[in-house]
Amino acid sequence: MIRILLVDDQALVRAGFHSILQKQPDVRVVGEAGDGVEAVRLARTLRPDLVLMDIRMPRKDGLAATRELLTVEAPPRVVVLTTFDADEYVYAALRAGATGFLLKDISPEDLVSAVRNAMSGDSMLSPRITRRLIESFVQSPPPGGGVPEPLRGLTPRELDVLRELATGATNAEIGARLFLAETTVKTHLARVFVKLKARDRVQAVVLAYEYGLVRPSV
Numbered sequence: 595m596i597r598i599l600l601v602d603d604q605a606l607v608r609a610g611f612h613s614i615l616q617k618q619p620d621v622r623v624v625g626e627a628g629d630g631v632e633a634v635r636l637a638r639t640l641r642p643d644l645v646l647m648d649i650r651m652p653r654k655d656g657l658a659a660t661r662e663l664l665t666v667e668a669p670p671r672v673v674v675l676t677t678f679d680a681d682e683y684v685y686a687a688l689r690a691g692a693t694g695f696l697l698k699d700i701s702p703e704d705l706v707s708a709v710r711n712a713m714s715g716d717s718m719l720s721p722r723i724t725r726r727l728i729e730s731f732v733q734s735p736p737p738g739g740g741v742p743e744p745l746r747g748l749t750p751r752e753l754d755v756l757r758e759l760a761t762g763a764t765n766a767e768i769g770a771r772l773f774l775a776e777t778t779v780k781t782h783l784a785r786v787f788v789k790l791k792a793r794d795r796v797q798a799v800v801l802a803y804e805y806g807l808v809r810p811s812v
Contacts, residue, residue, distance in 0.1 A: 596713050599640060600626045601633040601656065602648040602675060607698060611646060614702045621709065630654030634662050637670060644712060646696070648675045649687065657687050664691040671712055685800075694796050745805050747789045753807065755782040760799045760808040 598615060600608045600623060608626045615621045624640045627633040629651045637645060645663065649656040660672045674687045674695035688695070693712050696705065745753065751772075758768040765779045772779075783795070792798040802808045 596621045596644060596709060597624045597640070597642045598622065598709065599624060599633065599637055599642040599645045599670070601628075601630070601645060601651070601659070603628050603651040604648075607648075607675070611705065614705055615709065618706055621706070628652075630656055630659030633659045637663055638666065641668075642670050644693075644709060645670050645672045646675055646709075647672050647687075647692070660687050660692050673708070673712055688796050688800055691793050691797065693794055744790065744801070745807060748786060752782050752786050752789075755779060756786050756798060756802050757808060759783065759786075759795060760802040 598621060600611055602608050602611075605628070608628075612623050612626065616623050624642050625636045627636050631653045633645065633647065633656075634654070647656040647660055651659075656674060660674070663669055663672060669691075671693040672687075672691070674692050675698055676695050677698055694708075696708055700708070745756075748756065754772055755768055755774075758771055763771065765776050765783070768774070769776045769779045774782075783798075786792070786798055787794070790798060790801050792801060799808075
């Protein structure tokens with residue numbers, strides 16, 4: 595059972611998500627919060643597996659609440675809710691450790707799929723959205739100088755896998771492009787996460803951009 599806390603200052607948004615998620619046999623909405631202060635309080639009490647977190651809220655915004663939640667012991671996964679075009683804070687939330695993000699106009703089917711994917715470790719890495727957002731906010735280091743120091747512990751194959759991951763590719767797509775079995779891709783990614791101290795796929799992609807392994811398109 596996936597235990598979810600919904601956090602949004604718009605009651606209508608919370609009600610819509612609640613209605614969709616509560617119909618799933620493997621999902622339970624354990625609470626709702628209208629701001630970041632209440633979100634942190636309820637998360638500490640209810641200990642949800644996943645928090646769907648809005649960004650712009652009164653008292654404490656979603657970014658501050660995300661940072662606070664991710665410092666507690668056994669933190670929940672946090673997925674940011676956004677309208678995308680208006681939220682310049684989403685990249686910072688991802689950098690702070692959020693698992694990914696969802697657009698508020700997401701379809702019911704995609705919402706359920708995204709929640710399950712987040713809990714299985716397959717973060718929301720839509721090439722259309724995540725790459726565009728990361729490219730908008732990451733200032734790549736200048737070219738030259740070879741592989742950046744933080745990436746030098748990765749093998750050439752692990753670097754290849756990380757490059758493909760940064761395009762938004764799934765494990766199956768990475769395997770097809772690099773002629774690897776999907777299980778081998780998973781093994782390489784697990785090693786990449788450990789070596790980069792990345793919480794999950796999203797953080798690994800963020801680091802790939804920050805370290806200049808992947809450069810924003812023009």
